[in-house]
Amino acid sequence: LPVVPEKEKEDIQFAQKYLENFYDFKEEKSALFKSKNLNLMSEKIREMQSFFGLEVTGELNSQTLDMMKQPRCGIPDVRS
């Protein structure tokens, strides 16, 4: 994952699920592409941060996680 402060695994899984639901993030299942996953996730976090007008860092920081935890509509924000 992009530069992430030492967060609990739970936060990361929550973020991953959020990005799958609303930002079309598809995780590469094969372990070979771990690093690719990291880049993809960081890219999707950038997209989400840009959508909500947050500072675009690609990092799962507290503002980004707070926004992800807001109650919201179940329709994706972006789709391929």
Added chain:
Amino acid sequence: YSTFPLNPKWKKEDVTYRILNYTPDMLQDDVEEAIAKAFQLWSSVTPLRFTRLYSGEADIMISFASGFHSDFYSFDGPGGTLAHAYAPGKGIGGDAHFDEDENWTKFTTYNGYNLFLVAAHELGHSLGLGHSNVFGALMYPVYMARDTRNYRLPQDDIDGIQSLYGPPRKSPAKAFPSQEPTEMTPTEAPTETSPHEEPTEMTPSKPPTRADDCDPHLTFDAITTLRGEILFFKDSYVWRKSPHFTGIEHDTISSFWPSLAAGFDAAYEIDKKDQVIFFKDDQYWAVNGYNIQPGFPKPIQNLGFSKSVRKIDAAVHDQTTKKTYFFVGHRYWSFNENTQSMERGYPRKIAADFHGIDHTVDAALQKNGHFYFFHGSKQYEVDVKTKKLIRTMQSNSWFDC
């Protein structure tokens, strides 16, 4: 704003909806009202017309469900995802689902989600809008609690929906279409939430614009109290004075009562029944809040007027005596609300009983133990008990000019 890929939208202006079930969090009436108001938001800025069905397949099927509910997007318990809806299309297309594990409320509270606000957002999807990244837009994906008493559709959402359906038609509403049941089965009587009617040769080409609050020549067609507020009507416009907010709120009649958009001759409130009675030409309506009571309009002859009376100039209700005064020309009638009958000995000359009021009355109001009779740009404050004239003021003195 954004739309769905390939811009799906309804290829017709008449769109139907059906409420399949309810949340135990709210009264059924309140659920229906919240959803009807949500549809009105969109119908007031597009040519779209929404009709409610009570059985069978509607374009937009609305339901409450928890967790897995037979589509690919299970709900997730309290918080998180509150609702979702599908882009226009057949079958599930257009349908809106609300997470029953949320606490749904009629008003904006800190521990629940305002159903009107969430429904209005989801119906945006049902009509073809995607999410907007404009903070404060209705189609912004994150729930934002806000006061919905005089909620207005933000411009970004208006631009979005009009990119799909265009603006509302210019033709002003035909005056008061009959609300007779349609040929559908009584259980499917439509509830129309759009101000659109066919243009008639009588309709003016351009509706008058709203006069300034402090225009010295401002006159009113009708005035009434309504749940503690005072509503001043002129053509299709409303000036609202409320103890809950400062200043004057400007609205159009269609934003409250779309099918009564053309304006009124007279209006009065019966506060004990939470009812306002509106008059236009030889018909009258009873409304409770937004809802027009079934069985209206009715002819004013039902109140005891003879056929020769074609319209009412003004009406005012005396809460203490439970009598309502109707003003027509230089005469007035007294109607007993308890017996629902006109009192004997009327009509009488206005000037005979209300000294100093020797002209017609455009509008009338009872407030603070006084009657206020409006004629042109003047209003006359009269003591309710003695019927004596106290003082004369400008008609718009209520607007703090």
